[in-house]
Amino acid sequence: MIYIQSWEGFSLEETLKPSFIRPLFRRRGLKYVKIAGKGKGAKLWQNGANVYCEDCDTLDLRHWSGLWLGKEKIVERAGSLFYAHRDLGLAISPSDRHLIFIAVFLSRTTSWETNVLKWTERIFEKDDIEELLRLDFTKFGTSFQLRQLNRVFRQYVENVYPLEDPWEARKALLRLDHVGPKTADAYLLFTGIDPSATPIDRHALRMARRLGIAGSPPRKELCTKHSCGECPAYNTCLRAKLGNEYGTIAGWVQTVFYHHSTTYCSRQKCRECPFVGHCRENWHR
Known part of the structure; x- marks a missing residue:
């Protein structure tokens, strides 16, 4: 122990x-x-x-x-966020990339608690890549995510799994069927390939807007051609803005945004929010 x-x-x-x-x-x-x-x-x-x-x-x-x-690295770049959410670290598993890809891919437009955790508990009875390649994921349900995974997991293993460079891996991910920037960045973040990767979802957009860091979601057609620093949308893309502002802790910041949004961002909880004095959409002003 x-x-x-x-x-x-x-x-x-x-x-x-x-x-x-x-x-x-x-x-x-x-x-x-x-x-x-x-x-x-x-x-x-x-x-x-x-x-x-x-x-x-x-x-x-x-x-x-x-x-x-x-803690020191987080406090240096995002002290106010840390002291409001000091309960959060950033859990990753670099040795389990293929399993994290499955979880991330299945999470698109469905319930995390009701569906994804249920599916993965059964799927992960097989955790070897070769065993998973032989698996018919539709045996676990009829959802489109499971149907698509049969083809896309093989694409992932053949084109992405060995890649270590963040930008090479991101571009390869975005060439897979049904994979957009949010899915690609979640994979990069939770495998530890790129801790600055920020999966931009509705929670990140909402929190950034309320804290005065408004930006737009990354666009797949641009992400497949450019790295962030070279992209024509660099000045408006929220992923680029968060990466520029927070550097290697940007992924932790996005995790805080998700946690904060799901915990406090309702009319009933607004008064309890630690950022109530800074929020641009405060319901109780």
Whole structure:
């Protein structure tokens, strides 16, 4: 058994909730058991300020807990966000890329809790690439995501899986059928290939607008041709703006945006929001 120390207010539970590595774990009492991929069977849990792991190494523990991204780096670039959401790290799993791709691809326009976690629990009984390539994903349901995955997973393995360079991987992802910038960036972020990748969803757009960082979603036709710095939409694209503002913690910021939007951005919760004095769409002004 090994452990690492977290920071004051950190929560392993809250860190895993919005992470695409969550389908790799199942909660058993107070512990999270890894059900697929590297370190299958490892147990992860928090006790006070420490996060513990059985049957894993220190690097895996740092990645899975989200504590690989140090507090100092976050505070330096996004202090106000950190002190409002100090419970969040950024949980990633670089050794489980193919499994994270499946979870990200299946998450498009469907319920995370109701569908994706249910599908992946059954799919990840097979976690070897060759076994997954032989699998008919439609045996797990009739949704279009599962139907499309039969073809797209093979495209992914043949064209993306080995790639390490963030921009090469992003362009290769965007050449896959049914993969847009949000899906590509979620893959890059939660595999650890690019911690500055920011999956721009409605929560990111809403939060950025309310905090005065308005921008538009990235456009696939431009993303397939240009890196962010060379793109003609650089000055208006929210992904580029967040990357420029927050650098290597931009992916953590997007995770905070998602968490904050789903926690506070309703009329009933608005008064409790830690950013109520800064929000440009404050309902209680």
